[in-house]
Amino acid sequence: MGDRREMIHRVVLPKFDANITEATIGEWHRSEGDAVHPGDVLVDIITDKANFELTAEAGGILRKIAAAEKSQVPLGYVVALVGDAADDLPDVAAENEKLMQEYLASVTGRTVSAPTGDRTGPPKERVARQGRVRATPRARRLAREHHIDLADVREKTGVEVLTEKEVRQYIEENGS
Structure with missing residues (x-):
């Protein structure tokens, strides 16, 4: 067989x-x-x-x-x-x-453990190490449509690469 x-x-x-x-x-x-x-x-x-x-x-x-x-x-x-x-x-x-x-x-630009894995360390400490906000194209478009600064989303979430999920959550929490 x-x-x-x-x-x-x-x-x-x-x-x-x-x-x-x-x-x-x-x-x-x-x-x-x-x-x-x-x-x-x-x-x-x-x-x-x-x-x-x-x-x-x-x-x-x-x-x-x-x-x-x-x-x-x-x-x-x-x-x-x-x-x-x-x-x-x-x-x-x-x-x-x-x-x-x-x-x-x-x-x-580096290896990650999981797409939605736990993020450790104080968010602001991790964010301070980065200049440009990294985000997926869909996250950028959603932020642009709602007039949201991705740096604000990054600062609030502490996520290194923003996805549509984080931007939507930010919109829901902040009423943007």
Whole structure:
């Protein structure tokens, strides 16, 4: 009996544009267990520049959705697996975690322990060591739309690289 893992097709977040490094998962048009055919729209992908439809390149059963709606993921992230019902599923969680770590390290310029891990040390002490505020493109856009200075968000949260989550939390807490 052969290795069935070769039959699984990984649906990967492709590179849409040279300046896009991450995207937000929009609405899923299919659910786990649904039959899909090549060309079927699987999910909406939202970037700072445009929205895209990610389509199935292979037919089969949508076996696993690996990226939830509204989650931000880097390019190359495996968002779903398509294959036959009998196919063994590869462990894409570890693969995606490694990719996320590499992406966050490239944004921060250093290795991080986890995307949403605990942050230690007094926030202002860590913030004082940095000049420019580092933030994801979505965080910058949200702050701009709400006329928020990202330095204020960084100072309040102590987070080294701001994401949309921290900016939204700041908006909720400060009524901006």
